[in-house]
Amino acid sequence: DTEVTQTPKHLVMGMTNKKSLKCEQHMGHRAMYWYKQKAKKPPELMFVYSYEKLSINESVPSRFSPECPNSSLLNLHLHALQPEDSALYLCASSLQTGASSYNEQFFGPGTRLTVL
């Protein structure tokens, strides 16, 4: 299995809803990432998990809450989002994140989120 999967593919939610995005990989990768991508813009890093611990939070608002239950799974819990949070949310994984590692990141297909 050499892919990163994400569910759901599309999500429409209201500003008062609570929802979760899921990401899974079975490549034995120990680093997992959440990115946000707006239309015609490059991906922007949100969070990095390394060995199931949060290692980078790029000053993301608390209405986004990541969780890494185990080395294969990464969740992003959403609550009280704003319409400007509508975007493509990409999950990625890499072998690890250590400074001695030169690892490419493999991306999932993304979840297209619309906040009404």
Add this chain to the structure above:
Amino acid sequence: EDKVVQSPLSLVVHEGDTVTLNCSYEVTNFRSLLWYKQEKKAPTFLFMLTSSGIEKKSGRLSSILDKKELFSILNITATQTGDSAVYLCAVAHSGGSNYKLTFGKGTLLTVNP
């Protein structure tokens, strides 16, 4: 501030043309440079470059890195309509025990029949 600059931002060519996409960078603790192709969904990995002057090739695509001048180029020869996509350059750089990718804004390539 870490930055990755791609040029041109967009490019329109005819099938069969050869194109060169550019990526320059200024980051702390450079580790590697990666090229991705993004069509409608997630970026798909093309190349990872870590050493200067060593060309990587995959079919009609090739790429090379110059760590002294801090840039990379991606060449596509005999372009096809299926090459139409956004090509993203990303630089992996580390701070402490972590590394992250900083992306350029991408080059939108359109190949017309």
